[in-house]
Amino acid sequence: MQLGFVIDQSRCIGCHACTVACKSENQVPLGDFRTWVKYTEEGEFPEVRRSFSVLRCNQCSEPPCVTICPVTALDKHANGIVEVDPALCIGCKSCMHACPYDALYINQNTGLAEKCHFCAHRVARGLAPACAVVCPTEAIIPGDFDQATSRVSQMARDFDLSARKPEAKTQPNVFYKDVTTANIDPGLSNKAGGFLWSNAQTGPQMAAQTFEARDREMSGEPALARTTYDVPRKELWGSKITGYLFFKSIAAGLLPVALMLHWTAGASLPGLGEAAVSLGFLLVTLLLLVFDLKRPERFLLILLRPNWDSWLARGSYLILAYNLALVLWMADAFMGWDLRGHVLAGSLVGLGGLTACYTAWLFGQARGRVLWMKRHFALHLLVQSALAGSAALALFAWSPWGAGLAGSSEALGASALGEFMLACCGLHLILTLLEDRCAPRGREKEYARAARLVTHGPWMVRHWVGGVLFGTLAPIVLLVSPVDGAMQIAALLMLVGLWIIEDVFIRAGQALPIS
Template sequence: MRYGFAIDQTTCIGCHACTVACKTEHQVPVGQFRTWVKYVDQGTFPNSTRDFGVMRCNHCTDAPCVTICPTQALFQRDDGIIDFDRDRCIGCKSCMQGCPYDAIYIDEETHTAAKCNFCAHRIDDDLEPACVVVCPTHSIWVGDLDDPSSGISRLVSSRPTQVRSPEQNTGPNVFYLGAERAVLDPLAAPADSGYIYSRPDRHRADVARDMATDPVTKARTTLNTAHPRPWGWRVTTYLWAKGVGGGAVLLAALALLLGVDLGVLTTLVAPALGVLGTAVTGGLLVWDLKRPDRFWYILTKSNPRSWLVLGAYALAAFAAVSGVWLLYGIALETGLLAASPVVWTVLAVLGIPTGLMVAGYTAFLFGQAEGRDLWQSPLLFWHLVVQAVMVGAGALAVAALVAGTDAAGAALIVRALVVATVVHVAMLLVEYLGRHATRAAATAAHLVTHGRYARLFWTAGVALALLAALVALPAWGGGMLALAALAGLAVQVALLAYESVFVRAGQDLPLS
């Protein structure tokens, strides 16, 4: 059994009865919507047209929101309906990133995720969804798509239909009849400067200025809902914080295996950065939850497929290794224990895989955010690792200046800093100036390189990083640590600037 909708846009009159019925049935807060009607105008008056599109959850067969949800608050019923349990939701907003259709919002009253749930309570009572009942033109069809004798199956099989974002391969179960491409494709009709009844939210209006308008159709969205970015500066800072900790431990572990003495940087500074980076990361992630009182649900109501859960395990493993390493280092520095090559080897061998995972696991999390094409790069894991080495080495370079690290140890840190910084910039250029797998990814990349983020990207993200590498070069042999420390501080700023651009640009494109 597979419930689905068919929406006949050739008969829809844009009356919003479905929207009102849905809001009444589910007590949806003012300004938020589970289903809504989008308006798209084309042409120039008097030779203009207006088309409607009913937007809602697509109840996907392969629903990315279900996969990414860390607490199984979103789930697929046996009849194919994607429902939600607000009592399990922690408000992490990852489902909003996973949904390619802008169908999910955070309820202002419960602070948990909500969306169209097919009026599942009515379906269970053999009733049709509220929107179907009130539609005056019978434009919304509902039924079992797996039953060839059902009305919706006969309708879908007998007439041409379209789905939204078919390239996402989610198996959407909302089919549109007679819909204009500009209505279903969110990139084909940027938000107009003024809506028919209101103004677009500032975010949509700002992004629309960097999006191309079709010179022939002049398609523009004249009514839609507001969809702000779910993630902001806390996620940007989290990427940097875990990068510093993971990179510092990775470099210290490498030094141990190579037999390079970093002195107190190995015993205290690197593991302390690991512990501190993990603590800051965890604090930021909990702070960013809409229901932080439920953060522990990640461990007690876990979805083992979600990289929010697997990432939490990676953070815990890295924190454990860094914590034991720091305690051992303190014992050595205070004379409580004697140094053991075996212990150091074990710590180094454990530090490398846990450091790699804490630095790079976000690539897999962002990979599950299927609504954000800019984040779907196959290079992202390794790029995050390179970034971690860059800022981790930068932090150790600052500490080396204070600690008086010997030339061999300082040389390893500086060389790691310079090489990682150059590779980071090279990967940026390949990522943003090369070809992209989808039009959405290419459009988001254009925002970064030529649009609203171009100045920050090229100056702070790229030029400052290259300048840091040049400043650190004279310290390549282990001397002139003041220059290396200055470069180490500069790369922190450069990475924060870039991550700010990366996180925001990935969420800027409209999905509905």
């Protein structure tokens, strides 16, 4: 059984009755939507055509929101409907990034994710969803696609129906008859021209849309269809997630870098100080993750009932394992148990690497954020972790607390550390410059739009000046300079540049409209 909808846009009059009925039936908060109507216009006066589309959850056969949820709060039932269990949701917002259709939201009153559930309480009593009942033109047709005699199955056979974003490979179960392509493909419309009946939206998404409209005009490309009505969207992840990436890079890189210098350059064996600093940054990472949850008191559910398909759950266990290895290293350094051999050291390097790069696989599950799905991201995160770890090690080793962390600069192997930092900067620069070639397969066009926002759009100055010039090229120059203190200045610039690069990546990844 697979319940779903066929929406006949040749009948839709854009009256919003479905939206109002859904809000009333399911007590949807003001500003949030489970179903909504989008308006687009094409042409110039007097030859103008306005089109409508009813947008909602697609009750996917391969729902990415179910896969990414770390606590199994989302489940696909036997009737094909995907539903959120409010008793389990922790408000992490990962499902919202996984959905390519913008179909989930966080209820600010409860801190829980919510979405269209096909009016499950009505279906259980043999009733149709509220939106279908109130539609005055019967444009919304619910039914079972697995039942050959159902009306939706008949329409699927008789008409050439369209679906939203088949390239996302979610196998959606909401289909459209006679829909204008610009209404279901967000890449074919632009909202920079202003809205009907409401103020124009502001924020990063509007800045991105304005840039794209001007970019097309300057390049001589024809204008896109105008989005003249749509629901507002918020930036879901911000500085806390940037901080999570940044501090995790330092935590995962500092002690492993010190160990590699010990093995390759004869630096002293890392002791209590390096492990304590790594552990401190790891705890900051964990706190940022917890405080970004809308229901932080439920954080332990990730460990107590994990969804092993989710890299958010797997990553939590990797962080826990790395944390325990760091504690064991500290205990050995303090108690003198003589356990810091190759097995524990190798485990720390391996767990540090996995802690650094698991986010790439997590972001790969976020099918709504195509920039985050870039190929070779795991390699780039490893390089960023080595860069951050070596820079942090350089700063701490020459700080007033340096003797407690790494001994003298000679013991650390100063020249080897400088060479390591230089190599990390070079690799980071190469991978950054090659990002426009890392599109996930099948999503190349959408990825190119998102990448251009970084390199030519609203984030261009921060990316090139802050992240590349001052954060990468300047440290390279300093690291080959014989000036005293150049390494410490380079290390500071590397860390500042890394923060900028990661912050731009997080924010630009959410700027493209996906519905």
